Amino acid sequence: MLNIFENLTHLQNIDGIILSQKKKIVQKNEEIRKIQQNIENNNLEWENYRKLYDKERIELSRLELELKDVEEKLNKSQNQLYSGNVQSGKELSQWKSTMESHEKTKSNLEDYVINQIDKIEGMRIKEKEKEHQLLIQRFEKDIDSLKKDIEKMKSDLSNNIQLRTDSIQNIPADILSLYEELRKKFSDPVVEMDGDTCRGCHLALPSSIAKRVRKKEEVIQCPNCQRFIFFK
Ligand SMILES: [Zn+2]
Structure with a gap:
């Protein structure tokens, strides 16, 4: 992942x-x-x-x-x-x-x-x-x-x-096509999680989502701005 x-x-x-x-x-x-x-x-x-x-x-x-x-x-x-x-x-x-x-x-x-x-x-x-x-x-x-x-x-x-x-x-094709869609809106469709906050829209993520991001087991999008969020 x-x-x-x-x-x-x-x-x-x-x-x-x-x-x-x-x-x-x-x-x-x-x-x-x-x-x-x-x-x-x-x-x-x-x-x-x-x-x-x-x-x-x-x-x-x-x-x-x-x-x-x-x-x-x-x-x-x-x-x-x-x-x-x-x-x-x-x-x-x-x-x-x-x-x-x-x-x-x-x-x-x-x-x-x-x-x-x-x-x-x-x-x-x-x-x-x-x-x-x-x-x-x-x-x-x-x-x-x-x-x-x-x-x-x-x-x-x-x-x-x-x-x-x-x-x-x-x-993967489905992720790529999502990326291409987001790219039309944002120059940074892929952002790192900053604490529990989305670096794209700067809103705090629900803790359940933040937890899943940290696990790095699945591709997760910010529920607010839809950007892909990853954790290093
Ligand atoms: Zn966001």
Whole structure:
């Protein structure tokens, strides 16, 4: 009779280990899922940053073209002014004011171009790209390591499932099926008697039952919680 309890306790230990291994595998998979989500978010963020950078580059090209255009206009008006073709004082002052207006536009555009170059440099695209790549590499490394952990856990789990299969061979079918039922309710369907008390539900056992438990001649269940009770 004692053997049955030893076997049941052994089975309960294995079941405890199997349950915790299964939970850990679920947790590790959840960690992987979170990291993958992080990778996706970071890729998206990086893509947006890259797009913004391209937009600023296009804006710089546009400003540079505009600057070139106004420089040409300025040259033209300067040439005209100093060509000696200007006849009247009125015409002269018109050209002067056109030139001044181009000069002002040019000076403004030069400031915009410098600002835009500063803005683009401030975006540190190369460094950011490197940082992004390193981050993704780190995430991927973490995933690889988690996957290896899971592989190891699955192999341990399958060993323990085999151990369980072996261990139930030694338990009578009716007791095993009772155990399986109790296992759905309790993580510890098999408990030791503590004094005259059930360690599962902590209620005192009738002394007649406690006596029978001590005799170790039969499989006894707690009248309150139905757990198997044994005495060492
Ligand atoms: Zn009990």
